[in-house]
Amino acid sequence: MIQRFLPLIVTSAVLVVGFLLCAAQFPNFASLRVVGNLLTDNAFLGITAVGMTFVILSGGIDLSVGAVIGFTTVLLAVLIEQAGWHPAAAFAAALAVSTGFGAAMGLVIHVFRMPPFIVTLAGMFIARGMGFVLTTDSIPVNHPLYGVLNDVALRFDGGGRLSLPAMLMLAVFALAVVLAHWTRFGANLYALGGNRQSAELMGVPVGRTTVLVYALSGGLAGLAGIVFSLYTGAGYSLAATGVELDTITAVVIGGTQLTGGYGYVAGTFVGVLIQGLIQTYITFDGSLSSWWTKIVIGALLFIFILLQKGLLAVWTGRGGETAEA
Amino acid sequence: MTAPSPDASPPLLAIRGLSKAFLGVQALDGVDFTLHHGEVHALLGENGAGKSTLIKTLTGVYQRDAGLVALEGREIAPRSVDEAQRLHIGTVFQEVNLLPNLSVAENLFLGRQPTRFGFVDRRAMNRRARAVLVPYGLAIDVTAPLGRFSVATQQIIAIARAVDMSAKVLILDEPTASLDAQEVAVLFTVMRTLKARGIGIVFVTHFLDQVYAVCDRITVLRNGRLVGERRTAELPRLDLVAMMLGRELEEAAHRIELGPAGGDDRAPLARFRGYGKARSVEPFDLDIRPGEVVGLAGLLGSGRTETARLVFGMDRADRGEATVDGRPVRLRDPRTAIRLGFGFCPEDRKKEGIVGELSVRENIILALQARQGWLKPLPRRRQEEIADRFIRLLDIRTPDAERPIQLLSGGNQQKALLARWLATEPRLLILDEPTRGIDVGAHAEIIRLIERLCADGMALLVVSSELEEIAAYSRRVVVLRDRRHVAELRGEEVTVERIVAAIAAEPGAKEPGAKEPGATAPGATAPGGAPR
DSSP states (O other): OHHHHHHHHHHHHHHHHHHHHHHHHOTTSSSHHHHHHHHHHTHHHHHHHHHHHHHHHTTOOOTTHHHHHHHHHHHHHIIIIISOOOHHHHHHHHHHHHHHHHHHHHHHHHHTTOOHHHHHHHHHHHHHHHHHHHOSSOEEOOOHHHHHHHHOEEEOGGGOEEEHHHHHHHHHHHHHHHHHHHSHHHHHHHHHHHOHHHHHHTTOOHHHHHHHHHHHHHHHHHHHHHHHHHHHSEEOTTTTTTHHHHHHHHHHHTTOOTTSSOOOHHHHHHHHHHHHHHHHHHHHHOSSOTHHHHHHHHHHHHHHHHHHHHHHHHHHHHHGGGSOO | OOOOOTTTSOOSEEEEEEEEEETTEEEEEEEEEEEOTTOEEEEEEOTTSSHHHHHHHHTTSSOOSEEEEEETTEEOOOOSHHHHHHTTEEEEOSSOOSOTTSBHHHHHHTTSOOEETTEEOHHHHHHHHHHHHGGGTOOOOTTSBGGGSOHHHHHHHHHHHHHHTTOSEEEEESTTTTOOHHHHHHHHHHHHHHHHTTOEEEEEOSOHHHHHHHOSEEEEEETTEEEEEEEGGGOOHHHHHHHHHTSOOOGGGTSOOOOSSSOTTSOOSEEEEEEEETTTEEEEEEEEOTTOEEEEEEOTTSSHHHHHHHHHTSSOOSEEEEEETTEEEOOOSHHHHHHTTEEEEOSOIIIIIOOTTSBHHHHHHHHHHHHHOTTSOOOHHHHHHHHHHHHHHTTOOOSOTTSBGGGSOHHHHHHHHHHHHHTTOOSEEEEESTTTTOOHHHHHHHHHHHHHHHHTTOEEEEEOSOHHHHHHHOSEEEEEETTEEEEEEEGGGOOHHHHHHHHTTSTTOSOTTOOOOOSSOTTOOOSSSSOO
């Protein structure tokens, strides 16, 4: 039992120890305000990472999410500021477009048996390109609803606030846990990531699941785009460049195996928080270059992959005793 | 063990005049097959006989061209494995087709999990999983990932899944191929239990012993046609083999006169002393002389394959010494071994042997080209010559040398793999299960080939679980048990009975259904390897 959750436990321990170290160095660190900001600042990343977790669990990958976020911010800005749409309608349109975009990629992957890496790489270029076609400028969004939505928050003593993006992210994670572990769709995802052919022979609707999981990832990237748009108050084609790699990192640090079939949504949440924690630490320190974030994340990623490899070796070593070498 | 009379009730499954062709090749031609309630029915035949096609047609993978399939009198035509399952036809394939990353319970209930308010009720699922496994004598943690259990346990879980999905017909497609003796015994117990519950079982296997151990009735196919259906009790083994081969089995194939070539007087080609590796195989002594066949016999997991891997340098020995042509050598890796003129045909041809997308020709010249170095490519003409020669020599059945090898049948793939190593003209060729998954006909051909090779002075080290086969061609047989070389039989002593006796010298360690060994193991040398 413990073995199965070991990656998750280790990741969580890293988060707790990291947080305690930060708190020891900076007395203000351990406050609701810092924690609230941590959640708000990383909301779009967390929401995207949920979709990525599902895709990776199913044995795939989605490189298009960063570009979809960027495109969504541009689409919202153009619809609201230039076409005069109400933000709610623009939000709905953005979600529909991003979900449809993901579904289309899933369909291509399934029907033509194409590697997800290539298909979503193409998707990445297309989404990024579509953003530039709409506009190459950074368009600020000045609709009053943006101000209202940015003010929505649960407030705590001492200046802590749980903003709307943070609440959205927490809700998405909660729903994702239920989806992964208490629905047939979730079981089918794990099945698909375990072995596609076996899953098919066991009656898993492979095509439907593939299309759904990329649609879900696309839709969540769209939602993350909305959050990003609220957060920055602007639409820009180059927004969220490289976020697909940050989300993959969060998923892997969270203990999900890149080859699919093993991992937990909760781990991804911890992975996102670890990344956020490092960034916050560097902000607090003030003297460190922000590129240290990348270096520390890179080192962590490396360590976690080694750790997984080691765990897997221990596992298979145990199982191997019964089989002939 | 008694099968119901064929006329007593409408049969559980009746197949009449089933035909199926692929690109003009008639894979099934008017085949009849009848399965009754509560019987275990063996479906036998050489590779290419049509067993796989029959099963795939039955389970909805293929659609039949003509014929009638009726389940309890109702005609059916499933279009997918899923649909076949819903029609009460469950299948367990040779490679376990479950998901190692999911829990046992999830594997049992994937796609039909109990739900409450639309959500999977994990507690109910685990409870039901435990209940489902009780009749199979499996009291395991159903929340643990399936991959942590042995292949045999996984196989039984696969059966439990198929049966629990209300199977009336259970198709077991070579379920025993990767099981050891005890595991096979457990599987047979499960099969008998299911039989008693009235389930009809179609059992496909290459092990004739197993056919006689559990099957009530036998249907034999050959070249897509029905040869006949017999009661097991009324069909002597020799007649069965004759039915499968379509000719009287040549006695010679089983009792080969070994020529004088390769006598014990020759200087050994390779000599191993105290050779071994911790946790792999105990130190052993082994001499291999030019022109002789040395067999490695033993149960699965006894250290046969491990010995072969040490000899080829795939695993590194951590004790003992090896000499080739009298000079000490260090077998560090397969490259070293290949340079010394060794060749190795692995057991798992899918994983370690063939390159499926490449043509038969490319697969055959692979090792030769590798030895020569990729900078000096063999001229295309020479490649074709070599490929054609071996296709002819080994009777590899392929329309031409350019066909992707994955489209060939298992036996022909095995022969192409053999050709790959023969093309390098090795001095010592190691064959790990050369006839696994191969039909009786190809079997005999491969055995004949082995003899011919040795007459030319090549030495062979053969690992095989088919004792009759080993006894047929080996000049010496090293018997292994529990990772230890326990006996070495030579010349006259090499008989199935003696091998079994040596393997089974300890109680409970013999193959199921194997002939009862003699009380003693005469001729077997003392455990711990040959005397120095």
